[in-house]
Amino acid sequence: MNREIIPCGSINASVQLPGSKYIANRLVPLAALASSESNLANVVDNNDINTAIAGLTQLGYQFNKRGDQLQITPRGTAPNTVCELYTAHSGTFSRFVTAIAALESVPVQINCSDKMATRPMIELFEALAELKAEVKSENQCLPAQIKGPLKGDQCQLDASRSSQYLSALLIVAPFLQNGLKIQLTGELVSRAYVDMTVNLMQKMGVEVIEEGNCFSVKPGQIYNGIDFTIPGDPVSSTYFMGIAAIAGGEIRIRHFDFESVQGEARFYQVLEQMGVAIARENNDLIVKSDGNLQAIEVDMGGMPDAVQTLAAVACFAEGTTRITNIAHLAYKESDRIKDTAREIAKTGVAVEAGEDYLEIHGRGREAANLVAAEIETHEDHRMAMSMALLGTKIDGIKILNAEVVEKSFPTYWNLLSAVGLQSREI
Numbered sequence: 001m002n003r004e005i006i007p008c009g010s011i012n013a014s015v016q017l018p019g020s021k022y023i024a025n026r027l028v029p030l031a032a033l034a035s036s037e038s039n040l041a042n043v044v045d046n047n048d049i050n051t052a053i054a055g056l057t058q059l060g061y062q063f064n065k066r067g068d069q070l071q072i073t074p075r076g077t078a079p080n081t082v083c084e085l086y087t088a089h090s091g092t093f094s095r096f097v098t099a100i101a102a103l104e105s106v107p108v109q110i111n112c113s114d115k116m117a118t119r120p121m122i123e124l125f126e127a128l129a130e131l132k133a134e135v136k137s138e139n140q141c142l143p144a145q146i147k148g149p150l151k152g153d154q155c156q157l158d159a160s161r162s163s164q165y166l167s168a169l170l171i172v173a174p175f176l177q178n179g180l181k182i183q184l185t186g187e188l189v190s191r192a193y194v195d196m197t198v199n200l201m202q203k204m205g206v207e208v209i210e211e212g213n214c215f216s217v218k219p220g221q222i223y224n225g226i227d228f229t230i231p232g233d234p235v236s237s238t239y240f241m242g243i244a245a246i247a248g249g250e251i252r253i254r255h256f257d258f259e260s261v262q263g264e265a266r267f268y269q270v271l272e273q274m275g276v277a278i279a280r281e282n283n284d285l286i287v288k289s290d291g292n293l294q295a296i297e298v299d300m301g302g303m304p305d306a307v308q309t310l311a312a313v314a315c316f317a318e319g320t321t322r323i324t325n326i327a328h329l330a331y332k333e334s335d336r337i338k339d340t341a342r343e344i345a346k347t348g349v350a351v352e353a354g355e356d357y358l359e360i361h362g363r364g365r366e367a368a369n370l371v372a373a374e375i376e377t378h379e380d381h382r383m384a385m386s387m388a389l390l391g392t393k394i395d396g397i398k399i400l401n402a403e404v405v406e407k408s409f410p411t412y413w414n415l416l417s418a419v420g421l422q423s424r425e426i
Contacts (some may be wrong), residue, residue, distance in 0.1 A: 003009075003402040003413065010249035010291075013419035014284075015240050015351070017253065019068065020045040021192065021408050022262060025092045026200050027228065028052045029100060029171055031072040032061035034204060036225035042072040043230060043287020047407045052093040055085040059100070084109040087142065089333065089379065089407055090118050090162055093143055095124055099168035101146040101274040102133040103175050115379045120331055123158045123411035124165040129154040143144030152275055153178035153219075160186030160329050166215065167197040173217035174206050181409070183215040189328045190304055192263040199261060204229070210220075231257035234265035236394040238309040239385050241248040241268060241287045243421050245276045246316050246392040248291030251419060256285035263302035270298055270310060274317060295362050300326055308340050311360055315349045316393060317380035318364035327356035334378035343387055346373035347394055372396025392421060399423075 011265045028049065030037035043049060045068065053063045053070075064071040083101075087094040087110060094116055101108035129135050132151040137144035152260055159166045163241035166182065173180035182327035184274060188194065205224040237253050244251040249257045257265060260279070268278050268285060273296045277288040295317045296314060300307050307326055314321035329336035341353035347370045350361040371397060377384040381404045391397035402423075405412040413423055 001401070001403045002426050003399045003423045004426045005388050005397045006424065007391060007393055007395050008247055008420045008422065011244060011247050011251060011420040012249050014252035014254055015415055015419055016255060017232035017236045018042070018409070018411065020233040021048055021394040022196060022233070022259070023047060023200070023230050024049050025052065026167070026197055027094070027226070027230070028070070028072070028094050029056065030204055030223055032056050032075070033073060033171070033175070034223035034225045037074070038072045040072070040226040040355050041068060041229040043068050043070045044233065046410055047088060048090045048093060051086070051088045053096070054086060055093060055097055056188070057420065058085040074179055075349070077240045079104060081105055082107045082109065084111065087112045087116060087145050089113045089118055090114065091162070091333070093161065094193060095117070095164040095168045096171060098124060098144070098146055099128065099172045100149050102148040103172055107147040108147050109116060109145050110142055115333065117141055118141065120161055123161065124168060127155045127157045127165065127169060127182075128244070134224045138256070148178055152176070153181065154181040156185050159184055159188045161189065161328055163188060163190040163193045165364065166194050166296070170197055170201065170208055170215060170217065174221045174223065174339050177219060179217050181214055184213040184215070184258060187403070189301065192261050192302055195261045195297070200208050201205070208386060231255070231260065234260050234262045234341050235284070235305045238264060238267045238306045239389065242309050242313045242389045243270055243392055243419060244287045245274065245289045245293060245313050246291065247269050247420075250286060250288045253285040253287070255283050264306045265415040267306045267309070269302060270306070270400070271313070274313070276298070289292070293317035293362070295363070297322040297324070299324050304329055305382060307358070308336060308382050309389070311340050311358055312386050312389040314360040314362050315344060315347065315370070315390065316364065316367045317362035319362055321360045322361060323358040323410055324354060325359065329358070332380070334380035334383055336380070336382070339378050339380070341381065343373070343383065346375070347371055347390060367393050370394045374398045376398055376402045377404050381402060381405050381409065385409065385412055388416065388423070391423070403421035
C-alpha cells in the first residue's frame with residue numbers, strides 16, 4: 001500500500017499518543033519472567049509487541065491481552081523439548097529473547113524476517129557464549145539456535161553498535177546462580193535506553209549496580225509483578241511536533257511524558273533551538289511555530305530515533321543543519337544515515353551523509369521549489385513516518401509500502417489526518 005501526502009496550511013490541533021513501545025518492549029519480557037502477576041495498561045497494539053507476546057508464548061510464558069490491557073501470569077513449567085519462535089523485524093525483541101532463550105536447558109530456534117537476518121548479533125552471541133550458552137548461527141546473525149542454561153558470573157560486552165545487547169543481558173541476570181557482572185569493552189550507545197531498562201527492573205524489585213564500565217546484578221533477586229500504565233510514546237510525538245514546526249500553527253500533545261528518561265522526550269528542545277516556541281500546560285506539551293526555522297548543529301547520539309524527524313524538518317530551515325554522533329544508525333531497520341540522505345535528496349534538497357553525521361542544506365523560503373518524490377521506506381517504519389513530513393509543504397510526496405508503520409504505530413496515518421496532514425491511498 002502506497003500513500004500520497006496532501007500538503008496542508010497552518011494547523012491547530014491536539015493529539016493523544018498510544019503507549020510507548022520502548023517501555024512495552026521491556027515490560028513484556030520482564031513481566032513474563034516475574035514471580036507474580038502483572039497488569040499493564042495502555043499497551044500499544046503494534047507488530048513488535050504482538051510478535052514479542054507470540055514469541056514468549058512459544059516458550060511457555062502466559063499472556064491475556066484485551067484491547068490495550070495486558071495480563072501476564074507466571075509460567076507454569078519450562079519447555080522440555082526443542083522450541084521454535086519468530087521475531088519478525090523486531091531488533092529489540094530479537095536481542096531480548098536471544099538472552100531469555102539462553103536460560104533454557106533445551107535448544108530454542110529463533111527465526112526472523114529477511115531484514116532482521118542482516119542485523120548484527122555477534123556481540124550478544126559472544127557474551128552468551130562466554131556464559132556457556134551454545135549458540136549456532138551461520139553468519140553471526142539470526143536465525144540461530146540457542147541452548148543454555150547460562151553459567152558463570154561475568155562476561156565482556158561490546159555495546160558500541162546497540163545498547164539492546166546490554167539490556168538483554170541485564171534482563172536475564174537475576175537468573176544466574178551467582179549473579180552477573182558485565183564489563184563493557186566499547187563505548188555504550190543510546191545510554192537512555194539502558195537507563196529505561198534499569199529503571200523498570202528496579203520498579204520490579206531487581207537492583208542494577210553501575211561502577212565505571214561495569215554493570216552488575218547481585219544473586220538472589222527476583223522480579224515482582226507490577227501494575228503499570230504505560231505513558232505515551234516520545235518518539236511518536238516527534239512527528240507531530242515536526243508537522244507544527246514546518247507548517248506553522250500550534251499542536252498540543254496531551255499527557256506528554258515529561259519525566260521520561262528517553263532522550264527523544266527532549267526533542268522539543270531541539271526544535272526550540274530552531275525557532276519553535278515551546279510551552280507546558282499541566283501535563284500537556286504545546287508546540288507553536290510561524291514556519292520560519294533556523295538551521296542548527298546538534299549531537300543526536302542520545303535521541304537516535306528522532307534523527308529522521310529532524311532531518312525532515314531541517315529541509316525547511318534556513319541554512320545547513322548538521323546532525324552528529326549517529327554512526328550506530330547504520331545498523332537499524334535501514335541504514336538511517338545513507339538511506340535517509342538518499343530519500344531526502346529526491347526532493348531537491350542537498351544532503352551529505354558521512355559515517356556519523358548528516359548535513360541537510362535547508363531550503364527555507366525556497367522550499368516552494370522542492371519537487372515531488374517517491375519515497376522508498378526500506379522496510380523501515382521510521383523512514384515512512386518521518387519522510388511523510390516532507391509532504392507538509394511539498395506537493396506529490398508518495399510514501400511507498402506505507403504499511404510498514406504497523407511495526408510500531410498502526411494508527412499513524414489516521415492520527416496524522418486528525419491533526420490536519422491528510423493522505424490518500426494510491
